[in-house]
Amino acid sequence: MEEYQLEDEQRERAVAYLEQEHARGVFDDVELARRTTEVREARTVAQLLAATADPAVAALEPAPRAVPSNRTALVAGLLVAVLVVVLLVAASRIL
Secondary structure, eight states: OOOOBOOHHHHHHHHHHHHHHHHTTSSOHHHHHHHHHHHHHOOBHHHHHHHHOOHHHHTSOOOOOOOOOHHHHHHHHHHHHHHHHHHHHHHHHHO
């Protein structure tokens, strides 16, 4: 696998991201310092991703796909039923 080299701008964006996550309370001061050091020392994209990744989230299973709610299906069904009734009434008046 080819390793892509980082630019300083990418490191700075990663540090800004870490600071935002720290401000949200995702991790403490010690973790921020550790991750910031890793980001500043990172030489490849893979190292940068490892420094900014959340191991707890990476270990989770993928989120289940969204399933349309029963309410949406019910409304759609009612609209189709109303349309059928309107068409039947209109057709009976023509005949």
